[in-house]
Amino acid sequence: MSRTPLDTVEHAAATPDVELPWAELGLKKDEYERVVEILGRRPTGAELAMYSVMWSEHCSYKSSKVHLRQFGEKAPENDAMLVGIGENAGVVDVGQGYAVTFKVESHNHPSYVEPYQGAATGVGGIVRDIIAMGARPVAVVDPLRFGAADHPDTKRVLPGVVAGIGGYGNCLGLPNIGGEVVFDACYQGNPLVNAGAIGVMRHEDIHLAKASGAGNKVILYGARTGGDGIGGASILASETFDDAKPSKRPAVQVGDPFQEKLLIECTLEAFKEKLVVGIQDLGAAGLSCATSELASNGSGGMRVTLDDVPLRDSTLSPEEILMSESQERMCAVVEPEKVDRFLEICEKWDVIATVIGEVTDGDRLEIYWHGGKIVDVDPRTVAHEGPVYERPYARPSWQDELQADDANKLPRPETSEELKDQVLKLVGSPNQASKSWITSQYDHFVQGNTVLAQPEDSGMIRIDEETGLGVAIATDGNGRYAKLDPYHGAQLALAEAYRNVATTGAKPLAVSDCLNFGSPEDPAVMWQFAEAVRGLADACQQLGTPVTGGNVSLYNQTGEAAIHPTPVVAVLGVIDDVARRTPVAFQEEGQLLYLLGDTREEFGGSAWSQVIHDHLGGLPPKVDLERERLLAEILISASRDGMIDSAHDLSDGGLIQAVVESALLGGKGARLIVPDGLDAFTFLFSESAGRAIVAVPRSEEVRFNDMCGARGLPATRIGVVDGDTVEVQGEFTLTLSELREAHEGTIPALLA
Amino acid sequence: MTARIGVVTFPGSLDDRDTQRAIRLAGAEPVALWHKDKDLKQVDAVVLCGGFSYGDYLRAGAIARFSPVMEPLIEQAKAGLPVLGICNGFQILTEAHLLPGTMLRNNHLHFICRDQKLRVENAETAWTTDYTAGQEIHIPLKNIDGQYVADEHTLDELEAEGRVAFRYVDFNPNGSQRDIAGVTNAAGNVVGLMPHPEHAVEPLIGSGRTDGLPFFTSILKKLVNA
Numbered sequence: 001m002s003r004t005p006l007d008t009v010e011h012a013a014a015t016p017d018v019e020l021p022w023a024e025l026g027l028k029k030d031e032y033e034r035v036v037e038i039l040g041r042r043p044t045g046a047e048l049a050m051y052s053v054m055w056s057e058h059c060s061y062k063s064s065k066v067h068l069r070q071f072g073e074k075a076p077e078n079d080a081m082l083v084g085i086g087e088n089a090g091v092v093d094v095g096q097g098y099a100v101t102f103k104v105e106s107h108n109h110p111s112y113v114e115p116y117q118g119a120a121t122g123v124g125g126i127v128r129d130i131i132a133m134g135a136r137p138v139a140v141v142d143p144l145r146f147g148a149a150d151h152p153d154t155k156r157v158l159p160g161v162v163a164g165i166g167g168y169g170n171c172l173g174l175p176n177i178g179g180e181v182v183f184d185a186c187y188q189g190n191p192l193v194n195a196g197a198i199g200v201m202r203h204e205d206i207h208l209a210k211a212s213g214a215g216n217k218v219i220l221y222g223a224r225t226g227g228d229g230i231g232g233a234s235i236l237a238s239e240t241f242d243d244a245k246p247s248k249r250p251a252v253q254v255g256d257p258f259q260e261k262l263l264i265e266c267t268l269e270a271f272k273e274k275l276v277v278g279i280q281d282l283g284a285a286g287l288s289c290a291t292s293e294l295a296s297n298g299s300g301g302m303r304v305t306l307d308d309v310p311l312r313d314s315t316l317s318p319e320e321i322l323m324s325e326s327q328e329r330m331c332a333v334v335e336p337e338k339v340d341r342f343l344e345i346c347e348k349w350d351v352i353a354t355v356i357g358e359v360t361d362g363d364r365l366e367i368y369w370h371g372g373k374i375v376d377v378d379p380r381t382v383a384h385e386g387p388v389y390e391r392p393y394a395r396p397s398w399q400d401e402l403q404a405d406d407a408n409k410l411p412r413p414e415t416s417e418e419l420k421d422q423v424l425k426l427v428g429s430p431n432q433a434s435k436s437w438i439t440s441q442y443d444h445f446v447q448g449n450t451v452l453a454q455p456e457d458s459g460m461i462r463i464d465e466e467t468g469l470g471v472a473i474a475t476d477g478n479g480r481y482a483k484l485d486p487y488h489g490a491q492l493a494l495a496e497a498y499r500n501v502a503t504t505g506a507k508p509l510a511v512s513d514c515l516n517f518g519s520p521e522d523p524a525v526m527w528q529f530a531e532a533v534r535g536l537a538d539a540c541q542q543l544g545t546p547v548t549g550g551n552v553s554l555y556n557q558t559g560e561a562a563i564h565p566t567p568v569v570a571v572l573g574v575i576d577d578v579a580r581r582t583p584v585a586f587q588e589e590g591q592l593l594y595l596l597g598d599t600r601e602e603f604g605g606s607a608w609s610q611v612i613h614d615h616l617g618g619l620p621p622k623v624d625l626e627r628e629r630l631l632a633e634i635l636i637s638a639s640r641d642g643m644i645d646s647a648h649d650l651s652d653g654g655l656i657q658a659v660v661e662s663a664l665l666g667g668k669g670a671r672l673i674v675p676d677g678l679d680a681f682t683f684l685f686s687e688s689a690g691r692a693i694v695a696v697p698r699s700e701e702v703r704f705n706d707m708c709g710a711r712g713l714p715a716t717r718i719g720v721v722d723g724d725t726v727e728v729q730g731e732f733t734l735t736l737s738e739l740r741e742a743h744e745g746t747i748p749a750l751l752a
Numbered sequence: 753m754t755a756r757i758g759v760v761t762f763p764g765s766l767d768d769r770d771t772q773r774a775i776r777l778a779g780a781e782p783v784a785l786w787h788k789d790k791d792l793k794q795v796d797a798v799v800l801c802g803g804f805s806y807g808d809y810l811r812a813g814a815i816a817r818f819s820p821v822m823e824p825l826i827e828q829a830k831a832g833l834p835v836l837g838i839c840n841g842f843q844i845l846t847e848a849h850l851l852p853g854t855m856l857r858n859n860h861l862h863f864i865c866r867d868q869k870l871r872v873e874n875a876e877t878a879w880t881t882d883y884t885a886g887q888e889i890h891i892p893l894k895n896i897d898g899q900y901v902a903d904e905h906t907l908d909e910l911e912a913e914g915r916v917a918f919r920y921v922d923f924n925p926n927g928s929q930r931d932i933a934g935v936t937n938a939a940g941n942v943v944g945l946m947p948h949p950e951h952a953v954e955p956l957i958g959s960g961r962t963d964g965l966p967f968f969t970s971i972l973k974k975l976v977n978a
Contacts, residue, residue: 171807
C-alpha cells in the first residue's frame with residue numbers, strides 16, 4: 001500500500017497540477033476556479049472539503065439569498081428584536097427582562113431515507129441552535145407533511161418520523177406543544193419534516209457565535225467525531241487520499257438524545273458561570289462550519305489542531321473530520337483562565353471536552369494535522385462569501401389554467417342529507433381528522449410549564465412562575481393555497497399562524513419560516529419561491545412581525561414533479577399572564593357563539609374541494625392583513641378582559657371543522673343558525689381568512705358586541721353552546737359520538 | 753418546621769425541576785441530590801423523578817440503580833425513609849429491588865402521553881394519606897416502558913396485602929397486569945408509580961388539575977407530625 005503524502009498548504013502550492021475531485025464534492029467548475037483564485041493556489045484536500053460543504057446550497061443559501069434579502073430590507077420597525085437573521089436563531093424581547101429565541105428548520109431528505117434517525121436528528125439540530133444562543137430550550141413543535149394517508153409508503157415514513165421525534169424529544173425533556181400533520185400525494189417521495197424549538201433566557205445571557213480575544217481557547221465538547229453524516233467526503237477519501245480505509249459512510253446521522261440532554265445541562269451551567277465568550281453548535285458541515293463561522297464572526301483568526309479532536313473512528317482522514325456531521329457536538333470559545341472550570345463542568349456531566357485550538361490575532365483560519373498546516377484560509381471566504389446565484393425564474397405556463405379551474409363552480413350538496421354526509425366526510429378526512437394518535441406519542445407535560453399544547457390553536461408555555469408571563473407559538477402552511485398563488489399562499493400561512501397565536505390570547509411578535517420548495521434549477525419552482533418570499537416579506541412588514549431567521553429546503557422533488565410550494569411559517573407571541581389564555585374547547589353550556597369576520601364564497605384550495613372533489617384549482621382565499629390585525633387585537637383584548645371563554649380560528653375545513661373540534665374537546669355540543677345573507681353550505685365550508693369563532697358568556701355579550709362594533713369588526717351571533725349534538729338548524733343534527741367516531745377513528749385506522 | 757425532601761438528578765433525569773416545584777407548592781423544602789452524592793444530606797424523604805436515566809439504553813433504570821447515591825438510599829429506605837419513585841424512578845426502585853415487579857415496553861410499542869384516570873387503592877402509604885381509598889384521580893402519564901409485570905404469585909401477594917397502590921381506570925394504557933399503575937412496599941414508605949403526580953399540581957398547567965398535589969402534602973404532613 002502506498003500512502004499519499006499529506007496534502008499540506010505547502011504541498012498544494014508546490015503541486016498546482018494535482019487534480020482534485022471538486023465535481024464529486026458538488027462544486028461547479030466556476031466555483032472551484034473561484035476557490036483557486038481566492039487562495040492564489042489550488043486548495044488542499046482539507047480546504048476543498050471545507051469550501052465544498054460550506055458553499056453547498058444547504059449551507060450557503062446560494063440560490064435563495066438574493067430573495068431572502070427582502071426579509072431584512074422590508075423588516076418592520078420592531079423594538080422587540082434583539083438578534084436578527086444570521087445568527088443560530090433570532091432573539092426577541094418578551095418583557096420582564098426575558099428574551100426568547102426560536103427557529104424552524106427542515107430535515108426533509110434524511111427523514112425520507114431513514115425516517116426515525118432523520119426526524120430525531122432534526123430535533124437535535126434545532127435544539128442545539130437554541131442552546132447556542134444561550135437559552136434553555138423550553139418547547140419543540142413539529143410541522144410534518146407526508147404523502148397520501150393511505151399510501152403504503154406513508155405507513156413506513158410516518159410512524160418512523162413520529163417515533164424519531166418522540167424518541168429524541170421525549171428523552172431530552174422538551175414538551176412538544178404544536179405543529180401540524182398534513183397529507184398530500186405531492187409529498188409522497190418528499191415528506192417535509194420541519195422542526196421548531198423555543199428557548200428562554202435573560203437578556204444578559206444572549207450568546208453569539210463569534211471567536212474573539214487572541215489567546216482564547218477553542219473547546220470542542222460533546223460526542224466524539226465519527227464517520228456519520230459525511231456526504232461527498234467519502235468520495236474524497238476513497239479516491240484521493242487512502243484506498244485502504246472504510247468509506248461510503250451512511251449520509252444520515254445517528255442521534256443520541258441522552259448525550260444531547262447532557263450537552264444542554266452542561267452548556268447551561270457553563271453559561272450561568274459566564275465561562276463562554278462565543279459558541280456554535282455543530283450541525284450541517286460540522287467542524288468546517290463551526291470553525292469558519294466562529295472565526296469569521298470574531299475579531300481575529302483561529303488556529304486548530306485537528307489531531308486533538310476526539311474520534312469514534314481512528315482511521316478518519318482530516319477531510320472527513322472536517323466534514324463529519326456527527327451529532328451532539330458544540331464548540332465554545334473560552335478565556336484561558338476559565339478553561340479549567342469549563343472542563344470541570346463538562347466532566348461533571350460526563351461530557352468529553354477538548355481544547356482543539358485558539359483564537360489568534362491574525363485573520364486566517366489555520367488547521368494543522370500531524371504537524372502540517374492543511375488549511376490556511378480567510379474564514380470569511382468560506383463562511384460568508386460563497387457563490388450567489390440569480391437563478392432564472394418564470395411564471396409557469398400552467399398557472400393561468402390552474403387558476404381558471406374555479407373551485408367555486410364545483411357541484412355543491414343539494415340536500416340537507418348530502419350536506420350532513422359531507423360534514424362527516426370532511427371531519428373524518430385524514431387532514432381534518434384528530435391527530436391525537438400522533439401527538440400522544442410526544443411528551444407535552446415535561447418541565448411543568450405547558451399551558452396549551454396541540455390540538456390547541458397555538459402551543460403556550462409559561463416562562464415566569466411568579467408573574468405568569470408566557471409565550472405562544474403556532475406553525476402553519478398550506479401548500480394547496482401556495483400552489484394556486486404562491487404570493488398570497490405564503491401570506492395566508494403567515495396570517496393563519498398570526499391568527500392562531502392571537503386566538504389563544506397572545507400578542508404576535510415575530511416570525512421564523514421554513515421554506516420548502518422543489519428544484520431551484522426549474523424556473524417555475526424558482527418563481528414560486530421568489531413569489532412566496534416576496535409575499536411573506538410584504539406581509540411581515542404590514543403586520544409588524546419581523547422574520548428573525550429560518551431555513552430554506554430546496555430540491556424537494558422527485559424527477560420532474562416538485563412538491564407544492566410549501567412555506568411553513570411560525571409566529572411567536574407573548575402573553576402577560578397565562579391565566580388569561582383562551583382554549584379551543586367549549587367551556588359552558590349556554591354561552592353564545594359568535595363568528596368574527598366576513599364569510600365569502602371561497603373554496604379554491606379548500607379542504608372541501610379536496611375531500612369531496614379531489615380538486616385543486618381557482619384562487620386561494622383573499623388576504624386582508626389589516627383585517628387580520630384587527631381580529632387579533634379583538635381576540636387579545638377579549639381574552640385579557642375575560643369576555644370570551646373559548647376561541648378557535650377558522651382555516652382549512654371552514655366553520656364546521658372548528659365547531660366540531662371545539663365541541664369534541666369540550667364535550668359540549670352546539671346549536672347553529674345560518675346567518676342572514678349566507679347559504680348553509682358557504683356558512684359551513686368556506687375558508688375565508690381573517691375569521692374566528694368565540695364563545696361569549698351571556699353576561700359579557702353587550703360588552704363584547706360594543707367592542708367589536710366600536711372597532712368595526714363584523715361579529716355575527718351564530719348559535720349557542722348546548723347539548724351533546726352539533727345541530728345546524730333547518731339542516732341536520734349530528735351527535736357528538738357520531739362526530740367523535742368520524743374525527744378520531746381515521747388516523748389510528750390508517751396507521752396503528 | 754417544614755420537611756426537606758430530596759430530588760435525585762441522574763444524567764438523563766427530566767422531571768427533577770418539576771418535582772422540586774411540586775414539593776415547594778406543597779409547602780416542603782426541595783433539596784437537590786446528585787447521582788454521585790454518597791450521602792442524602794439528611795433529607796426526610798426522597799423522590800426519584802421521571803426521565804431517561806443514562807438514556808435507558810440498557811433497560812430502564814438498570815444503570816441508575818448502581819449510582820453512588822443509591823447505596824445510602826437503599827439502606828435508608830429499608831430502614832423506613834419515605835421514597836417515591838415516579839416513572840423512571842419507579843423503574844429504578846424495581847431494579848433496586850425496593851419494589852417488586854418490573855416494567856416492560858408498552859404493549860402497543862409506542863410512547864404514550866395522556867391524562868390518565870387512576871384509582872387510589874391504598875390511602876395509607878406515606879405518600880397517599882391525603883387521598884381516600886377508592887378515590888378516582890387524573891394524573892398525566894408519559895412513557896414507553898410502562899407495562900407493569902410480575903409473576904402470578906407476587907401479584908396475588910400484592911393484592912392480598914393491599915400493596916397495589918394505584919390502578920388504571922377505564923383504559924389500561926400499556927398492558928400492565930391487573931391494571932396496576934403503582935405499588936408500595938409492605939411498610940408503606942416506598943411507593944412507585946408510572947403516572948406523574950408532579951405534573952398535576954397547578955390549575956392551568958399540564959393537565960390543568962391538581963390531583964397530584966396530595967402526594968406531596970401527604971408526605972409533608974407525615975413528616976411534620978412525626
